[in-house]
Amino acid sequence: MKKFLPSLLAALVLGLCALAVFSKKDNPAATTESQAFATPPREPWPHETGDIPASERATFGSLPNGLRYVIIPNSEPPKRVALRMHIDAGSLHEEDDQRGVAHFLEHMVFNGSRNFPDPKDLIPQMERLGIAFGAHANAYTSFDETVYMLDLPNLAEPTLQLAFTVMRDFADGALLKEEEIDKERGVILSEKNSRDSVGMRLMEQQFEFLIPDSLITHRFPIGTEEVIETAERERFTSYYEDYYIPSKMTFIVVGDIEVPAMEERIRETFSSLRNPEQAGEEPALGTVPRDTGFRAAVFADKEVPSDDVSLLKIAEAEVKRDTVATRLEKQPLTIAHAILSRRFDILAKKEDSPIRSGSASRGVWFQTLEFGSLDVTAAEGRWPEAVTVLEQEYRRALEHGFTQDEFDEIKAKLLNAYEQAVEQDETRPSPAVAMEVVSSINDLRTFSSPQEDLRIARLGFAELTPADCLEAFRAFWDTPDLTLVLTTAEETATTQEELLAAYRDSQKKAVAPPEEREQVDFAYQDFGPAGTVLSEEKVEDLDLTQLVLSNQVRVNFKRTDFQKNSVSLLARFGTGKMSQPRHLPGLDQLAGILLNGGGLGAHSEDELDRILAGRNVSAGFGIGETALILQGRTTPEDLERQLQLMCAYLTDPGFRAEALRQYRKALPDLYNQLRHDLSGAQAQMSQWLHGDDPRYVLPELEQALSYTIADVQQWLRPQLENSYLELSIVGDFEPEELRAALLKTFAALPPRPETPETDPSALQIAFPATPAEKTFTYQSKIPKAAAMVLWETQGMGENVSLTRRLNILADILGNRMREKIREELGATYSPQASSNPSESYPDFGYLFGFSIAKPEDLETINSIKLSLGETLAKEGATADELARALNPVLSQLEQIERDNGYWLQTVLAQSQRDPFRLNWARERNDDYKSITLEEINKLAARYLLPERAVRVRLEPEPDSAE
The missing domain is CATH 3.30.830.10 (Metalloenzyme, LuxS/M16 peptidase-like)
Known part of the structure; x- marks a missing residue:
């Protein structure tokens, strides 16, 4: 039973991948407080019965109907607010003939509610106000709770009004029309299918053995196919009326708000909620095994x-x-x-x-x-x-x-x-x-x-x-x-x-006591004479600094206050997969494990872990397409030790045999998983999409097991020791302290080349000739497959403006896929579309539509996607579709600028090698705001044609499925 506790926690939660909801009566008219039945007593807040004080920032309150609330002013991010509604009920509260209804109800509020009776209305209204379906709106159902989440992109009155109206509709406004329940059954079954796995099936068997008399064993939130397919409407309304009641609700508001105003809005919105004459019973959870012996x-x-x-x-x-x-x-x-x-x-x-x-x-x-x-x-x-x-x-x-x-x-x-x-x-x-x-x-x-x-x-x-x-x-x-x-x-x-x-x-064998381990000091605190700063440029409009150190190491840094006491670092150097030996496919997998698990020359990984205990330092390697990447996160106090650690990995990586042993032990299990899992078919597809380039080929197990430490060293040592290096740093630090630490660490390293190594021939990847069809299989009894259509586009290069527009086009296509395949046909759970242009390969990119489905439905679903793309190419999108795709992006621009990760990954990283990245940041907001319908429709007409498409099926081999 692999990592039993974490596995259960993963199984506890069923989210909607986007938002989710519930239901009530045909005409749930708002009631006054005088009409409400008596409020069932609630347990006191934990801080009222214990000796631990609640956070002083939080205001706790309740309404006469029993609904509780917690309000917390919080200024990060500014001008935004997060809303949560906690329902103290989940799948454990279902009857035998309701198994799966609690989760099913998540979906149903979007299919008609008091203020949004047309199922097609709510999501578009949210999107027009910048509330993205999925990114800002979500929910989950567990065994014992249901939680609804809205993260608002602004505090404008229309946005707040919509959000509170939606939350009130969640509470008692779902219409639960029979025709909408019937339409949603296929979506829920598709979700159940998408979550099906051998691991989940074994977990259910293990629960039956371990806790057979516990209700937990018989109430997994996804439910049973029989209930999903046949449950009467009354089973939904009964659960909704029994458990979606104010005496089981807690409403949470956290954000850049004033407490009195929020309290008043909560009272106005929820005071008329009523409790039923008889609330739903609390479940009898069964018994726990006792005196089982070994x-x-x-x-x-x-x-x-x-x-x-x-x-x-x-x-x-x-x-x-x-x-x-x-x-x-x-x-x-x-x-x-x-x-x-x-x-x-x-x-x-x-x-x-x-x-x-x-x-x-x-x-x-x-x-x-x-x-x-x-x-x-x-x-x-x-x-x-x-x-x-x-x-x-x-x-x-x-x-x-x-x-x-x-x-x-x-x-x-x-x-x-x-x-x-x-x-x-x-x-x-x-x-x-x-x-x-x-x-x-x-x-x-x-x-x-x-x-x-x-x-x-x-x-x-x-x-x-x-x-x-x-x-x-x-x-x-x-x-x-x-x-x-x-x-x-x-x-x-x-x-x-x-x-x-x-x-x-x-x-029967005696065990010896553990031995005390010798304390060891960190061996990498002196890298020789300190270097100097060769040149410095202050980029005033972006408030960042670029240095060239005396050894030609490039440094970019930006001080921020977005995340107190946190500093993020990223070094890019070498050539990455671009120079990977073609006769050693998959060597990058071993390389990553050796770099991350091989410790340092003077310290094993375990010794490092002990030495650095209590310090806020980290180092993680990645093999990028055109560079090796070394990242870390630290605090101002530990910044110098963080720089020392990164320099130690650059100058004296351990390449220890213990990491090779871990790699070789893991490989058989990994290959077995790929043989029996959808991810294995996806790996085959990735290889094919990249023109069977050896750098993207998964080698045979025997070949992968034959790789040695020397193979990796021969490939990576020149990159580690003598390649163009650019270090970027973002966060809460004092610039002068950073500068002093840099001169003793990165500036003290041996000289580096002034320019990066390039090989244009290594940047050529051949996308499959279109149109094309391809099937990739894996061996499994689980009838889970995936349908995918990919339209060839192009790489990003310097043209980030095109990339932004392709992202918007993908969002429009994704909305059409959701409306047609999920909401109208009920054929799949979570269809999605995305644009994937390569930053490294100038001619390689694609826009794709993806969905999990049953094998017998793949052809139909891919035909629909192809048709949706062709219609979009020929007829174009509407102004409303553009607004619904673009407004959630526009609403995020300001928040993204307060994200250290954005500045580190998108702007600063390799900005001296590629100065145009600074212009990406300068022009980003205006560029997004300038996107027109004409531009989007031209891209659709250019790219979403059947003759540019690849149809892919990922499915179990016919003789292995149930």
Whole structure:
């Protein structure tokens, strides 16, 4: 059972990929407060019954009908607001003949509500005001909650009025017309199909074994095909009327707002909501297994990509109020699990280790079930040995506990996380704060400030010892009621016996206590004599600076206040995939793993992790099409250490054998996954789209396994040591402190070339000749496929203006696809269209339409996409369609300019190599605003023709599907 807790959390949530909703009566006329039935009593806010104060920034309130609200003024981003409506009900509240109705209701509000009775009205109205379907409007349904989200791009009265009207319609205004329910059934079935996987099916089997008498096992949010296909309208209205009631609602507002004005708007909008005479019953969640003793289970499927072994503990949860004491109670076990996870990480990298990875965790589900999970992923064919590792590391922790240096490392990391939350509190984005409030509501946890969280953490850490962690680990895990689970591809009649035997044999062997590790200092603090600045240019209109250092290293930096205490860095150098040896396809995969997991010459990756614990530094490599990329994120305090770390990776990368071992252990599982998953067909398609260029070819497994460290070094060392290098830095720093640190690090490196290496012949990629049709297959019993139409366009080059217009054209096509394929025909869940021009290859680009579907529907769906493209090419778009596609983009322009990532990735990166990127930033807003319908229609007429199209089918092989 691979990483059981995270897997469950992923399964808990069913989002709408765009917005989602619910339903009520045929004529849900607004009622007055005097008409409302008595308000059921609600539990107090957690901060009212505990000793942890709520954040001072938050205003908590409630209406007479029981609806609660939380309002938090927050200035990042400016002139915007995030709205959330939390419903304290999910799939667990369904009856047997309603399984899937809670999630189904998400979709239905868009299909007609009190103020938007025509199903075609709401989304276009939102788009005209700049509210993008998906980006600004979304929802999800879990087992025990439903959450609706609107992020408003401005505070204009029409936008606020629409948003609050929509939220009120969500609450009690859905019409739930029978014809719309029937039309949506196909969409829900398509979504169920798109989420279907061997992993999900095995999880359902595992739940049936582990918690057979729990309602959780029988209430996965997606529901059952029978209910989705046949549920009567009354089943929808019943759930809606029983659970979408003010006494189960909390409305959350976070943004650049005034509290009194928002309180008044909430009262005006929601006070007339009424509770039913009899609210829906709370579900009986069933029972948790007790006194099971030690047991083992095997779950097998030939499509499982890896062998995973888990040791599980399941118990009834003890629900406690959120207090300082209860938070401190959790600290020791949290640290113990983190230490054990680190031990698994270290063991996985040792020579001949039988495991690829491992983790330890504990969680509480729905205030009723406590779950502990120790997990390891085995190397191919070695799960019996992995059982031994799991059992012995579990027992080593149980018998001998944890060392002081292990404890200090995890303590430093956790404490640092709390400290950074305090430093960055002032500039947390409103949507993130809003979701934190949602999480606190569902977890029955006080919405406390980062400052209070840090105070409590320090209070615990001041007294905590490794012995306390051992005591907590024993209290939780020293029990006979454990379950050993193997998930594997092949099972024989004796597999379960072999699983138990491997565990029992391991128990007979003594385990030694862990050894204290020697403390080591960071070895890369002196790069020689400091360099100087050769030239400096201040780009006044963009408020950024460009340097050329004495060794020809280029530096671009921009100081911002968008995210307090955060600095992002990106170095581009070398030639990347452009120079990848053609006879070594896929070598870039090994290269990335060696660079990211190979540590440094003086420090292994694990040693680095220990040395840097508590410091805010990071380094991650990427293999770009025309450059190697080294990125990091830090704080002003750790900026110099961050620069030292990046220089260390440039001058002395480790290329360690432990990373090669990890690569070779992972490959068989990866290839097995590609063999049985849609992603494998997509990999084949990518190779074909790139003209079978070896740089985009996935080699045979045997060839990939044959690659060596020397192969990578021969390709990358010249790029690391002696190539044009441009470093860009954006964030909250003092320029003079940055300059001083740069001169001691990057400026002290050996000289670099003044110009980048180019090879025009390496930038030629041949898109398939059009028109064309192609099918790519994979082996799976899951009847999940994808339909795709691609229209050849061109690369970006310097012409970003064309790229922007193609993006708008793709959005218009995507809207037509959604309206026709999803809303009118109900044939697929989430059709999408996008433009994908290459920044590297001047003649390579395409605009595509993509959707998940059943294999038997692919031809029809692709024919519709082709027809929609041709109609758009011949007849053009309308002014309203342009506005609906363009306005959400225009509404984001100001916010994007307050994003460090935009300045780093789009503007500063390689801006000395490509000065036109600065003009992209200067002209961006005016260019978008100048887009005309005539321009869009000309592009449609040029590109969206059938003769420029490629039709692609991605599907299971016919003899492998169910």
